[in-house]
Amino acid sequence: MKSTKLATLMLATALFGAAAATPAHADSKDYRPAGSIGQLYFSNHELRNSLGAPISAEIPIGNGAYQRFEHGTIYNSPVWGAHPTSNGDIQARFLSSGGATGELGFPTTSKRAFAGGWVQGFANADVIWGPGIGAKVIGHGMFQKWAADPGLLGWAVQDETRPADGKAIQDFERGSLAWTRGVGAHPAQGAIGDRWKESGGKDSPHGNPVTDENGGWRNGGIFQSYEHGWIYFSPATGPHSVWGAIGSLWAQTGREAGPLGYPITEETRAGEGVFQRFEHGTIFHSPATGTYATTSGDIQNRFVAGGGAEGELGFPTSSKIPIAGGYVQSFAKGNIIWGPGVGAKVLGHGTYQKWLANPGQFGWALSDEWRDGRGAHVRFEQREVIWDMATAELHSAEPVDASTVVFLGDSQLAGTGLDSWGEQAAQKLGLTHQIEHAFGGLGYVSTNLFAGGSAQDAVVHDRVLLPQGNPGAIILTLGGNDATTGASDAAILAAANNTWDELIRKYPNTKIIVNGVMSRNDASHTRRREVDALIVNAAKARGLQAISAAGMASAAGADLDFHDNVHLTQTGHNKTAESYLPLLRAALS
Numbered sequence: 363m364k365s366t367k368l369a370t371l372m373l374a375t376a377l378f379g380a381a382a383a384t385p386a387h388a389d390s391k392d393y394r395p396a397g398s399i400g401q402l403y404f405s406n407h408e409l410r411n412s413l414g415a416p417i418s419a420e421i422p423i424g425n426g427a428y429q430r431f432e433h434g435t436i437y438n439s440p441v442w443g444a445h446p447t448s449n450g451d452i453q454a455r456f457l458s459s460g461g462a463t464g465e466l467g468f469p470t471t472s473k474r475a476f477a478g479g480w481v482q483g484f485a486n487a488d489v490i491w492g493p494g495i496g497a498k499v500i501g502h503g504m505f506q507k508w509a510a511d512p513g514l515l516g517w518a519v520q521d522e523t524r525p526a527d528g529k530a531i532q533d534f535e536r537g538s539l540a541w542t543r544g545v546g547a548h549p550a551q552g553a554i555g556d557r558w559k560e561s562g563g564k565d566s567p568h569g570n571p572v573t574d575e576n577g578g579w580r581n582g583g584i585f586q587s588y589e590h591g592w593i594y595f596s597p598a599t600g601p602h603s604v605w606g607a608i609g610s611l612w613a614q615t616g617r618e619a620g621p622l623g624y625p626i627t628e629e630t631r632a633g634e635g636v637f638q639r640f641e642h643g644t645i646f647h648s649p650a651t652g653t654y655a656t657t658s659g660d661i662q663n664r665f666v667a668g669g670g671a672e673g674e675l676g677f678p679t680s681s682k683i684p685i686a687g688g689y690v691q692s693f694a695k696g697n698i699i700w701g702p703g704v705g706a707k708v709l710g711h712g713t714y715q716k717w718l719a720n721p722g723q724f725g726w727a728l729s730d731e732w733r734d735g736r737g738a739h740v741r742f743e744q745r746e747v748i749w750d751m752a753t754a755e756l757h758s759a760e761p762v763d764a765s766t767v768v769f770l771g772d773s774q775l776a777g778t779g780l781d782s783w784g785e786q787a788a789q790k791l792g793l794t795h796q797i798e799h800a801f802g803g804l805g806y807v808s809t810n811l812f813a814g815g816s817a818q819d820a821v822v823h824d825r826v827l828l829p830q831g832n833p834g835a836i837i838l839t840l841g842g843n844d845a846t847t848g849a850s851d852a853a854i855l856a857a858a859n860n861t862w863d864e865l866i867r868k869y870p871n872t873k874i875i876v877n878g879v880m881s882r883n884d885a886s887h888t889r890r891r892e893v894d895a896l897i898v899n900a901a902k903a904r905g906l907q908a909i910s911a912a913g914m915a916s917a918a919g920a921d922l923d924f925h926d927n928v929h930l931t932q933t934g935h936n937k938t939a940e941s942y943l944p945l946l947r948a949a950l951s
Contacts, residue, residue, distance in 0.1 A: 393419055399429050399436045402444040409472075412448060424463045437468050442485060445469040451497040452482050452489045459499070466499065477512040481505075492517025495535075504532055504539050507547035515539065515549055529564045538563075540570040542589070548574050554586050554593045557601035567605055568593070580618050599624040599641065607647040608638050611655065621657055632671045646677050651694050654678040661691050661698045664706040675708070686721040690714075701726025710738050712749040716756045716824050717742075720814045723825065736830060748830055755868065757830035760797060764834045767793035770817065770826065771839030773929060774880055775800035780932050784839055784877065786939035787946045793834055799826050805844035806857035806897075818857040821864045832871045835950060839877040842928060845893040854893065855900055862904060875949045876901035876908045880938070883916040886927060907949040914941050 393416040395403040403410055414432025421428055426439030434448035439462070447453040452473055459465045467485025474481060480491040488505040491497040498518035500508065508515060516535025524530040528543035537551025538559070548571040550558050564570050569589025577584040583596035591605020596618070602625035604612055618624045623641030630637055635648025643657035654677075656662040661682055668674040676694030683690050688701040697714040700706040707727035709717065717724050725743025732739050738749040739759055746759040762768075767788045769775055775782050775798055785796060799820075801810035809816045814825025817840050821828070828836075838861075844854050865874050878894030881887035894912040901908035915921060915934065918941040923934030930938065 393417065393429075395429055395436070396420065398438045398444040399427070402436060402438075402446070403431075409446060413446060423461070424468070426462065426468060428462065437462050439468040439485075442468045442470045446472055447482070448473055450480075451491050452480060455489050455497040455499065456482075456484065476509070479517060481509070487522070490518055492535075495519060498522075498532075500532060501530055501541060503541045504530065504547045507539060507541075507549070508534070515551060527564075529570055531564055531570075540564055542570040542572065545570070545572050545589075548572065548586075550586070551575075553595050553601040554584065557593050557595075557603060558586075558588070561603060567591070568603060581624075583618055583624060585618075594618060594624055596624050599626050602626065602628055604638070605629075607653040608636065608645045611645055611647075611653045612640070615655070622655060633677075635671065635677055637671055646671055648677045651677040651679045654681050656691065657682055659689075660700050660706040661689060664698050664708065665691075665693070668708070685718075688726065690718070696731070699727055704728055704743075707731075707740070709740055710749055712751075712754060713738065713740050713747060713756060716747075719823070720825055723812070723814060723827075745827065747827055750830055755830075756824050756827060758797075758827040760829045762797075762829045762831040762833040763795070764832075765793060766795040766797065766829070766833035767835045767837060768828055768833050769796065769798045769800065769837050769839070770821070770828075771800055771837075771877075772804045772843050773800065773802040774839050774842060780930075780935055783880075783930070783935045783939040783942050784837060784946075786935065787943040788835070788837065790943060791947055791950060797829060797833070799828075801826075803843050804840065805842070805847070805849065805854075806840050806861060807849040807853050808843040808847045816857060818861045821861050828868065832869065835873045835875055836865060836869060837875045837877060838865075839880075841879040841893045841897050842890060845879060845889040846928070851896055854896060858897060858900060859904070862901065862906060873950065874906055875946070876906050878909060878911040880911040880914055880930075882921050883913040884921075887913075890928075909942070909945045909949055911942070914938055917941055 395416055399420060413434045416429055416431050418430040426437060428435050428437040434446050434453065436444055436446045438444040447456055447469055456466055462468045466487055469482060469484050471483035479493060482489050488500050488502060489497050490500055495517045499521040500518055501522050501524060504522055515537045518532055518534050520533050522530050522532040530541040532539050537549050537555045539547050539549055541547040550571055554575060558566065558568065561568060568591050571586050571588050573587040575584050575586045579585065581596050581598060583594060585592050585594040591603060591609045593601055593603050595601040604625050608629060612622060615622055622643045625638060625640050627639040634650065635646060637644055637646045643655050643662065645653065645655045647653040656665055656678055665675055671677045675696045678691060678693050680692040688699065690697060690699045697709045697711065698706050699709060704726045708730040709727060710731050713731065723744065727740055727742055729741040736748055737751055740747055748757050748759040750757060769784060775784065788796065801813040804810040804813050804817055806817050813820045814823065820826035876897060878898045879890045881890040881894065891912040894910055898908040898910045915930065915938055918937040920930060920934040920937040923931045923937060925931055
């Protein structure tokens, strides 16, 4: 044994000199450093002076060993090699955590000066020491991020907190670092960091940050991305979170550079959904209606005046959409339409859908929808309408009674201001309240733009609004344009029957009278007389009152009283009315 110790002493003397071989206050027989610990100790003059003499033998610990010196300790492990710890706060923190077999594990570096303080690496984490603060434990991922720019956050003011969820958090003098497995560490500081902490930090709906702050955006803005959204800040709006369905839609619109601008509130619950306000609008979300925005302007103002998402309209179900020179937006319980010069008005779903199919038929709404015993009314530029909630039908709001006759026909109704043969006869028979829908070119098959298509389209799809109630009679004068445009018999019959079916359904208690096609007896009106017979025979087969007008102009002596080949002059109408009067009287009786 003595010879082995003597050999070791002679080797150390030869390598490092007599002073190294016999340190002060050392018992060379018991405490002389050997192996990896000795190699480190004797190879570094500054280390040797800083540690002083050994005061213990080498002591096994874990899968390595350590040896104590006057001012510190050297640890050695087969994985990390030999490294010293020196008396002070870092070593004290290391020892308080259990030393080499505790939370930190064996040292992996020496203590070194860094950014006005000290740092030292260990197997499982690092320890950093800042003046006036002391030694704090920091994970390797956190340390790498912090060490790249220690002045950004300053010194750690607490140990890293690392719960069993793959995340960690640590507070520093000027903010925090958040670490996420697979993402790494990112700072949370300033106004954005404060907002993140207020919302719950790593346990908030956002989760941890996944990027550093990004600056240079509109109006001095900055933002930071998180696992589930962003936090945006501008000097004018402050820090606010954006995430989830609202955040997704906001991103689609261009974020802060889009039409909505920066967020100005947090997400707020409303009923079964949520909403968030931005500089120039609001985004709403509910499971039932989806995610849509309202933007600054009259439509949003009207929506807010009605109580917003928890008011008369409920959550939006569409974006604001341009149409017909104005804008529309739909909501769960209604719709808002805006027209130039008239502003924003509320329509129910039934009326809105009819208006949307043909805005020109109605013009812009001049009133919100209101309700009475008849139904839901809206006053448009062209007419007032009423939605019958019991039958889900849209009507014109004109009142009707037994003295009312509703005409639907082509230019034979003399829409240019002439008093037609049909109108004159109806007037004489007591049908003095006359509602006339006359459209040049209209037929059961042939179309007119203002009627929204053919007569079939007008009646079946409410392109021409007929009144609510039970008028005294409905008189149809159609077919002449079908004859002129060459429509086939089959097409005419199919469209006519569809038209009659719809009128019978809508007016089960009203007499429906089908006129044939006014014509002369000459060859140029042959097809008009054929279509007259086709229509009249089909109507009678359905049990409807039908009046043939084939050759009626000739019978009335009005062959020469035409503007052109088909349109009567006022004299022609007057003559023909006398021939038509007894036929209408019989049909009405």
